[in-house]
Amino acid sequence: MPNKKYIEDYPYIAYSKPILTDEDLLQRSKFFYDFMDNRRSVREFSDIAIPREVIENLIKTASTAPSGAHKQPWTFCVVSNPEVKKQIRIAAEEEELESYNSRMSNDWLEDLKPLGTDWQKPFLETAPYLIIVFRCIYEFSAEGKKKNNYYVQESVGLATGILLAAIHNAGLVALTHTPSPMNFISKILSRPENEKPFLLIPVGYPADQCWVPDIKRKELSDICVFY
Numbered sequence: 001m002p003n004k005k006y007i008e009d010y011p012y013i014a015y016s017k018p019i020l021t022d023e024d025l026l027q028r029s030k031f032f033y034d035f036m037d038n039r040r041s042v043r044e045f046s047d048i049a050i051p052r053e054v055i056e057n058l059i060k061t062a063s064t065a066p067s068g069a070h071k072q073p074w075t076f077c078v079v080s081n082p083e084v085k086k087q088i089r090i091a092a093e094e095e096e097l098e099s100y101n102s103r104m105s106n107d108w109l110e111d112l113k114p115l116g117t118d119w120q121k122p123f124l125e126t127a128p129y130l131i132i133v134f135r136c137i138y139e140f141s142a143e144g145k146k147k148n149n150y151y152v153q154e155s156v157g158l159a160t161g162i163l164l165a166a167i168h169n170a171g172l173v174a175l176t177h178t179p180s181p182m183n184f185i186s187k188i189l190s191r192p193e194n195e196k197p198f199l200l201i202p203v204g205y206p207a208d209q210c211w212v213p214d215i216k217r218k219e220l221s222d223i224c225v226f227y
Helices: 004-009 022-037 052-062 082-103 106-115 152-170 183-189
Strands: 074-079 129-136 138-140 146-148 195-204
Touching: 022 152, 052 074, 052 129, 052 152, 074 082, 074 152, 082 183, 129 152, 129 183, 152 195, 183 195
Parallel strands: none
Antiparallel strands: 074 129, 129 195, 138 146
16 A cells, blocks of 8 residues: 555545455456457447437547556547548558558468458448547646656557447447548648557448458457466
8 A cells, every 4th residue: 555645645535345255256357258249340330310418428438448657648539520531541542452452471462362352441431430549648837847657558458448348338330440641631631640550440330231340259268268
């Protein structure tokens, strides 16, 4: 426990969680695993409207993620304006077309074949919301002094993972889209220099006719080692 002086200098609050039975722990962990195991990346979206408050709750949930020195080095830009979504789609497809035609290796293209992806991204206009996650490399103090953030990539990755879980929990679907390079998003949204695009995530309901690849996840023995 921090000493008394430390607590006086920096406020602390008491924290506790109830101790559950082994059976409760097992049931809760299994339920959440089964629930999350049904999460899939979707590329065919419905244009059914989603209440803005739902999106706000999703982002607030993402912001509960741990971050280096509690700097919270993220900005979530939410786009629902059809014209802005169209601009993003046009720019993203330009980058994707070049990537598929010249940037990606043959091995990369082969690995993508089972997923059925190509350079065309109509979901960027169809999905009611696009959430663009930006990582904030640095920030400014009240006096205008530049201050670096810490473990930015890791912190934003954690927040994005929680965001995806929250989207699934809300009953919606999403896709982690990474047109590369993504500098065009910063220009379209007029974001400041200290913010760099991390992920573009369409959010909504799946289309009435929605198909996803029949892929399998690795077995526990392939991803986990106990010592």
